[in-house]
Amino acid sequence: MPNSHKKHKEQKPHLQVPKHAHCELCGAPVRYGMEFCNAEHKDLYKKKARKERLMSALPVIFVIIIAAASLMISIIMFSPPP
Numbered sequence: 350m351p352n353s354h355k356k357h358k359e360q361k362p363h364l365q366v367p368k369h370a371h372c373e374l375c376g377a378p379v380r381y382g383m384e385f386c387n388a389e390h391k392d393l394y395k396k397k398a399r400k401e402r403l404m405s406a407l408p409v410i411f412v413i414i415i416a417a418a419s420l421m422i423s424i425i426m427f428s429p430p431p
């Protein structure tokens with residue numbers, strides 16, 4: 350009984366695409382080393398990134414405020430009476 354298992358992995362023909370990158374905003378192919386297809390997308394992406402960074406920082410800011418507030422309350426509660 351011949352061994353029918355094909356162990357050799359067939360290599361897919363490599364697409365002849367020159368080294369390139371994709372626009373960070375819309376995903377359009379751009380020249381290698383470039384991040385965006387145009388200046389407008391670069392601007393939009395930076396604005397979006399800034400907004401997202403702010404949004405991701407909000408819970409941290411919230412926790413800090415809560416921690417600071419509870420610390421203040423505990424200081425007031427346990428401070429000796431005058």
Ligand SMILES: [Zn+2]
Pocket residue numbers: 372373374375376377385386387390
């Ligand atoms: Zn783009």
